[in-house]
Amino acid sequence: MAEDAAETKRALNEAAFREANDDIQAIIDGHGADLPAAPLVCECGDRACRRLINVPVSTYREVRKSPRRFFYDVVHKGQEDPETSTIETHDHFLVVEKTGLAAEIAEARWASAQRG
Numbered sequence: 116m117a118e119d120a121a122e123t124k125r126a127l128n129e130a131a132f133r134e135a136n137d138d139i140q141a142i143i144d145g146h147g148a149d150l151p152a153a154p155l156v157c158e159c160g161d162r163a164c165r166r167l168i169n170v171p172v173s174t175y176r177e178v179r180k181s182p183r184r185f186f187y188d189v190v191h192k193g194q195e196d197p198e199t200s201t202i203e204t205h206d207h208f209l210v211v212e213k214t215g216l217a218a219e220i221a222e223a224r225w226a227s228a229q230r231g
């Protein structure tokens with residue numbers, strides 16, 4: 116179905132943004148910088164979005180323990196798609212959790228990234 120294809124594409128975009136953010140985090144860690152917050156790209160899966168959000172490093176590490184959780188800019192509050200629920204609202208960003216197909220794709224990408 117076309118709807119599934121669109122959903123798959125968005126989920127893959129979100130996973131790609133998350134991987135880009137993980138690279139940013141790896142660079143920060145590699146330099147031994149003790150930063151309070153990390154600049155991340157919004158992980159909403161819309162390639163036109165590209166908003167930057169400052170996420171406290173401790174929050175980042177906590178949320179990254181789950182492959183289903185992503186960071187969105189707070190502007191997306193109330194616009195989440197049916198397979199996305201906001202589980203935390205912060206000043207400048209949201210922590211969302213994926214369900215359904217989007218979650219399956221996110222987990223599959225996560226598993227292949229862990230294998231390196």
Ligand SMILES: [Zn+2]
Binds near residue numbers: 157159164
């Ligand atoms: Zn966004």
